[in-house]
Amino acid sequence: METDLGYADLNIPVARTSDAGLRSLIKRALELGYQTVALNTVVDQENLMTKKKKQKAGELNKLSEFPEPTIVELNPEDYPHLHSRGLKPKILTRLTIMISDNDFLIHYNKSEIVKNYDLLAIIPKTAQCLISLLKSSFRFDILSYTPDLIYSGVKWQRKLYNECIEKFIHFELMYVPAIVDREDRRKTIGLSHSYQSIGKSKKIFFSSSATKPIELRSPSDVSNLAFIFGMNENQGKDAVKKHCLDIYKAALGRKLGVYRVRVEKIQGEPVEESGSDSDGMETD
Template identity: 35%
Template sequence: MSCKNWGFCDLSVSRNYDLKYLDLFEKFGFNTIALNSHVEESSDEPKKKKKKGEMKEKKDYIPAPVDIPKEIVASTNLNILQRVTIELSDASSSYKLTNSENLKKYDIIAVVPKTLQAFQFVCNTMDFDIITFEPETRLPYKISRKLYRLAIERGMFFELMYAPAIKDSTSRKNIISTAHTYHAIGKSKNIILTSSAENNLQVRDVHDVINLGFILGLNNNYCLEVIRNNSRKLILKAEGRQRGKFYLNVENEINE
């Protein structure tokens, strides 16, 4: 990542999205998108006994980022980032993350804390960028003001998504409920609004997204900040996580 004009951002587009329709985001007013790879929690398989002299196979349960064809990159002005979203139930899975080489290839790391223990661990210990929840179900536990505030202080953001709310009434109720929870316990601080779009029919214009924010308890001015300023802050925070703490990033610009 580098110092660019990030503009309006959609930081969650499914890796299954047909890349030939990426230009739709540009037409709809977006400057930056993130292709999202969702990783379900891995189950520990029973260890097989190695034969003598057999090399131990090293597996990485985090998949490699989406391979974007060069012609797609050349045909768009979009900033295209890579994001991974990881399900987590307890702290014991964290060692797999620290040993993952593929994880280092992603620009943005998000987590789905499946239990209160995992949520506490994420807020207190792990250096992630986004905390998110599955829209198909209600929040699985009560989020306290203390943990919400701690996550914000550590530079993490909470995600709301609109595509699941459009296609399914249960998801819509759950997302609205989650949004109101964030407002009640944290005044909707450090919120980002993404599409989580799986296809081009689920993508909406920037101005439509701003209007959708009203349903989620965000006024127009703050929704504008959510999809532009907050997203930019998140990107810079993620860049700081990758490079280590820094105050200034200087680049040479050659004018032809």
């Protein structure tokens, strides 16, 4: 298990970026000082219609299964700064599902592909959708919102916020929409201050959602956004490092399931066998 992911950007979209563009985004992120990035695949529940709904609506089923995770292989020449320090970048895969109700669980529970993703994020379109999901046995790692859903989504209350925290869910704030568009900036700042007033900005992390290398910012610049988002300096630093590691650990626990003891071999030292203790034992 990784104990240090370094600075992380857990939202590099793959659907809107070509292969060459995606590689350029990853290389730029590593140049800026990130050690971990997550390649984010977004799926809308509306594209996972059941056969019954398809026949009833007369629409084409765009996705019969969740897409495979995007894998990108890098050479040491692609990350010279990390390579000079004897480090390697960690490229995670993330699945984000935009949901309107719990019907998506039919596809999710039957899918083997979703098990190949490292992180799982949910974008609920309504408050009732999120409440119903929290009452189920379904577990996920990240709760996110696109700017157009911030005001039409969940009206936050302290009880609901704390319930998410108890289930090891982290809240995502994307900074690129706040840079690119004035209206999106207003919505993102409003959401962040809502998190601060309701939950003291607990379990918040920052990500980019960048589609162009020029949109990426260094970890220090991103952590300084905490002052705009109603957070303090330490919370800003945790939002680009510590909480990202917490998300990764929570995801490992979610995939592993319920357990009491985990045994992991960390060294290859031979185990000495001692049979002399049983030689002198007397039996009745």
